[in-house]
Amino acid sequence: MAKKEDLLQGTLDMLVLRVLSRGELHGWGITLKLEQLSKSALQVDEGSLYPALYRMEEKGWIEAEWKVTENNRRAKYYTLTRAGRKQLETATEGWDRMSAIIALVMESA
Amino acid sequence: MAKKEDLLQGTLDMLVLRVLSRGELHGWGITLKLEQLSKSALQVDEGSLYPALYRMEEKGWIEAEWKVTENNRRAKYYTLTRAGRKQLETATEGWDRMSAIIALVMESA
DNA sequence: CCTGCTTACCTAGATGTTCTAAGGAAGTCG
DNA sequence: CGACTTCCTTAGAACATCTAGGTAAGCAGG
Incomplete structure (x- = not known):
């Protein structure tokens, strides 16, 4: 079973x-988008993603709005704030x- | 006050x-070496380093031996195992x- | 001596992210 | 109706790192 990589701490928010x-995208959509962009290398866990979204919303980095998707389901769409x-x-x-620092050390060590 | 970066989780062991x-190097020496190699960008916290050394020793990645330094002090020298x-x-x-995956996503997102 | 500085190691507890694992609700399709 | 998919939620565990202390021993200066 091909074990997918764990994320490096701190990189999820950035991604x-x-x-x-x-x-804008909803949570589920973010999951799919990341999987697609990474060529299936990333499968973001929902248990990581949703808490991350809440954290970022509290910090004022993103905003949520309930809407209806193409599939006729309700979903929370997130947008970036300033x-x-x-x-x-x-x-x-x-x-x-x-x-860059890590590369420097790894190459020169 | 120039705030030094926190390490990305998981990279300390590798470094x-x-x-x-x-x-071989002792703990203190590892700190100095990393600082030097990273051009002062990394100042590894002792409270991170020593627990990391113990973890790696338990996992059998490194071995320790007490010796005396050039400065006539006792220090635990660590060496890599196979x-x-x-x-x-x-x-x-x-x-x-x-x-590479992160670069991919960040560039193409 | 005695004080301060440097080298060197140790550890408890807090913090913060991520993962594990579970569940729930609602639409679609056969 | 039952299975499947979409989509969200949350509690708790795991784990690395940081904070913030402490110990001890050598050396140098006054």
Whole structure:
């Protein structure tokens, strides 16, 4: 059974913000989008995703609105706020910086 | 006050294994080495490092031996085991794969 | 001596994310 | 009606890291 990777702590928020920066999506849709974009390498656990969404909503990075999907089901659509856009930038920079540092150490150690 | 970054969960073990793969070091020395190699970007917390060393020792990735340093102080020197070398490989591959996935999503989202 | 600085190790408890595991509700299709 | 899919929710465990202390021993200066 191909064991899917666990996420690196702290990266889920960034990934979610990134997909939302392309337009609103509901939780289930975020899951599908991430799976699709990662070529099935990521299967985000709902038990990780929903708490992450609530955290980010509390922090004011995203906003939720109940709507009806194409499939005629009710779903909570999330959109990025201005603060969320800012946070996406910050997180992306942080990620780039940190992965550069790790690459540096791993290559030169 | 320049706030130093928190480590990404799971990367500390890999970084420590990497520096140890170049030769034995004691805990304090690992701290200095990582700081030096990362150009001061990483200041590994002792409260993170020592528990990490114990975990890895239990897992059989590293071995400890008390010795005396150049400074005439006693210190626990750690060396990689064969399993540790294997684990370093595995962790490196995992890191490479995961960071590639994240790059993929971040760029294409 | 005695004080302060550096090296070096140790550990308890808090924090925060993620995973495990479960359940519920509502629409669709045969 | 029953099975399947979509979609959300939440409690608790697991786990790494950080915070924040502490101990001890050598060395250098006054």
